[in-house]
Structures are given as C-alpha cells and as structure tokens.
Amino acid sequence: MFKSRANNLIILIFILLVSPVVANAEYGDVLINNYSEAAGMRPVVFPHWFHRIRFRCKVCHADLGFKFEAGGNEINMLKIIDGEYCGACHNGEVAWAVENCDLCHTGKPGAPTQVHESTTYKLFAGSGKKKTGSAQ
Amino acid sequence: MKSQNSRLMPPARSFANTISVAVLVLLATNSVITAAEVRSGKQVYDVSCAGCHASGVLNAPKIGDEQDWSKRERQGFQVLLTHALKGYKNMPAKGGNPKIEDKEIEIAIKYILANSGLDRYQQTSVAKQAADKAAQQKKSVNKLTTQQTRKSSVNSFNRLMKSADEWNLPPAEDGIHDPDNGGTYMLQKPKQAFETLSWSKSGNRVDWVKALDNNEISPRYDRLDDQVKPIVMDLNIVREVKGSMPDVVYPHKQHTEWLDCSNCHPAIFIPQKGANQISMASILLGQQCGVCHGKVAFPVSECRRCHSKQKTLKAAAEGKQSN
Numbered sequence: 001m002f003k004s005r006a007n008n009l010i011i012l013i014f015i016l017l018v019s020p021v022v023a024n025a026e027y028g029d030v031l032i033n034n035y036s037e038a039a040g041m042r043p044v045v046f047p048h049w050f051h052r053i054r055f056r057c058k059v060c061h062a063d064l065g066f067k068f069e070a071g072g073n074e075i076n077m078l079k080i081i082d083g084e085y086c087g088a089c090h091n092g093e094v095a096w097a098v099e100n101c102d103l104c105h106t107g108k109p110g111a112p113t114q115v116h117e118s119t120t121y122k123l124f125a126g127s128g129k130k131k132t133g134s135a136q
Numbered sequence: 137m138k139s140q141n142s143r144l145m146p147p148a149r150s151f152a153n154t155i156s157v158a159v160l161v162l163l164a165t166n167s168v169i170t171a172a173e174v175r176s177g178k179q180v181y182d183v184s185c186a187g188c189h190a191s192g193v194l195n196a197p198k199i200g201d202e203q204d205w206s207k208r209e210r211q212g213f214q215v216l217l218t219h220a221l222k223g224y225k226n227m228p229a230k231g232g233n234p235k236i237e238d239k240e241i242e243i244a245i246k247y248i249l250a251n252s253g254l255d256r257y258q259q260t261s262v263a264k265q266a267a268d269k270a271a272q273q274k275k276s277v278n279k280l281t282t283q284q285t286r287k288s289s290v291n292s293f294n295r296l297m298k299s300a301d302e303w304n305l306p307p308a309e310d311g312i313h314d315p316d317n318g319g320t321y322m323l324q325k326p327k328q329a330f331e332t333l334s335w336s337k338s339g340n341r342v343d344w345v346k347a348l349d350n351n352e353i354s355p356r357y358d359r360l361d362d363q364v365k366p367i368v369m370d371l372n373i374v375r376e377v378k379g380s381m382p383d384v385v386y387p388h389k390q391h392t393e394w395l396d397c398s399n400c401h402p403a404i405f406i407p408q409k410g411a412n413q414i415s416m417a418s419i420l421l422g423q424q425c426g427v428c429h430g431k432v433a434f435p436v437s438e439c440r441r442c443h444s445k446q447k448t449l450k451a452a453a454e455g456k457q458s459n
Contacts (some may be wrong), residue, residue, distance in 0.1 A: 024298070026304065027340045049330075052353055052394075100319065102319030103435045
C-alpha cells in the first residue's frame, strides 16, 4: 500500500516536473512503463480505442480484473503467458500471441506511465497541445 | 549502384516481402484519394510514401538521408521516377496506390529529394506551384490549416485547441509511439478505424454511444462468445444541481451497454439515493464520473451530455431567491 502510494507520488512529481512531453496521442491511449524499460524493453502503449471497437469495457474491467488505473495492475510477462490480464486474449486464440513483442512494446523510451489526453493530465501537466515547432 | 540483376530475389523471400509491403501499404493508405486535382509533394508523401520512407522500414531509403538519396539521384531522376512508377525491389508500383497520378509521383520524389539535402529540387516547378495553390485553396475551404500556413498566420495563437490535422494521427506521428520501432507501422491507424463511425467533436472524435446504437461497431460482451447480449438496465437517475446548470440525467442504459454493475457499484458509487456527493472538482480530478469521463469515455468538456435536463423557470427562480 505504502509502496504504491509512494510510486504514485513519484509519478505525479515526475509528470509535474518533466512534462509536458507534448504529444498528440489518441484519447485514452495508456502508456505503461512499470517494468518495461528497467527490463530493457520499450514501454507499452495500450490503445483503448482499438479495444473498445472489439470489446465492451466490462470484458477487461470486470471479467479480467483490470483496475481503472494506468499502471495500477502490475502486469508482467509471467502473468500474461499464464493467461492473466492481456494474456486472456493475447494467446493466439482470441488475439495474436505474445511473440509479437514490438506490437505492444511500442512506446517512446523514457515515457512515463499515464493516460494520454486525460483531463487530469491536462489540468496538472499543461495544455496537452503540441508545441508547434518542437516536434516538427 | 546495384545492377538490375539484384532485382531478382529468391521467390520465397520475394513473396514474403511482397506480402509485408502489401500489409504496410494497406495500413498506409487510410485515406481515400480522389485524383481530381494534383496534390503537393508533401501531401502525396504524407499519405503514400511516409509509411516506409519516414522510417526506412523494409530497406526503404529514409527521407533526409542525403548520402543515400544523392547516390540514387546520380542515376538520373528518370530512373527514380521509373522505379517509383513501376515498382522496384520491395517498393510496389506507385507505393501500392495506382490511383496516384504520375505527375504526383514526380512531385513527391522531388519533395523527398528536396528534403534530403538536394537543394536544386527546392526550386518550385510550375506544376508544384499550381498544386500548392490548389492545396491552399482546398485547405482554406476545409478550415484545415497546415503547419506552414499556421506559422505565418496571426490567428496561429491558439494554446488550447488542436487543429483538425492534429486529430487521430497515425501511431508513428502521435508522439508516444516510437517511430524507430518496426511494430509501430503494423498498428492500425485511428483514422482508418474511425472512418465509418459517428463523429464527435471531442475525445477520439468518435461518438462511441452512437456508434454502438447504430451498430457501426459490435464489441463483444463476452471475451470468447460474440453472441452474448449485454444485461442492459434502463433507469435514469436525475441529480439536481446548483445554479443555473441544467440537472444531470444519468442513464443506466448507455452505461450498462458497456459496463458491468460491479464496475461502479459499490466502490465508486454507493447504490443508494443521496449517498454520493459528486462535484465537478472531484470529477476533474479523476474521481467518480471522472474515473472514465475525461480519460476514455467522452470528456468533461461535453457539459450538455450530462447536464441535459432543463430546469423549469419556476425552479430556477426559486433557486435564485434562496441564494
């Protein structure tokens, strides 16, 4: 409990200080960098929009137990290959399987865990508007 | 330069490459192209070339690589043009889009060369000027401003609003996906997915509730069984609110289409009338309605979608007196 609070605090401070890392991500894209980068992989981008075209929220958030919190599920590859979380579908039966590392681990190196384009993020970390020139 | 013989490859590899090119091209051509007018080099490049030439995927020469491009250009512009028109190695004819005019391919190559340090291609040909002019006119009609026009425009100062050309960008350009990662180019582009879905002015620019109601999408309610129907509860909860804002009507129906009761009850909302203190402040901080709205469900800027029940004049007046 304490650890997760401390983590949240660190993440919040990180967001406040480092951002805005201005992006034009799709609304609801979740970037998860709990363990990825420490393990030498790119962070994961989870596109909500892509998944909600195919599944109702309930499938992941009730049946599979995903919490409504970016990075709050402490997902790792062991859980996935054992059929938990992403692995409930990404198993080669419902959706493509785990060997396609670079389809999930697509995030820019160094990107922090967050829900992109979220109101909270915009309120605390700037406008969310791309700074013209810096990215071009 | 490599001889023409190097075009011959072992059939299996060639086939695999053709497939992967075809996949990439399918991913890349997400917008419908009407060849009614000649487009600018950048426009053609962005839609039909950038998929491979921005990243160098499948050994495509990267835009900006002066050494590589000047080597190619030394063969003569005509050779480059022929390769682009007829296809060469992994590159399909016209980047896989036969609808592109030959003239546009030529302009697009010049655009790539000009942006790869070959300055003599900077000079604008008559055709390019005409194309640019046409593009400008089209843009101003559509109220889409490009980066260039925005820079020179006095109205460019707009801190909070994204212009339409910043919506639903392909993964490689959205700022969070790594353009150096090959898998990034395999992902579906949002615009392609949203093409047929009901439009909204915020969020994903998709009205997800309408899209579901109109059967534009059919998301599963069960992980494995696509026949399972959702357990929908049709019950509106009206919450009276302070001030002149219309009262909030909370529809269980639209929510239970997507969610399970346990998603909200009892952790987020106690299922009892009057038991939940809700404020816009807490919603903006990501609590209560803000657990989803403002993150993935429609954002809180859509005031009227919740504050939908007009107060009677009498009620509004009484509210004013009591204040």
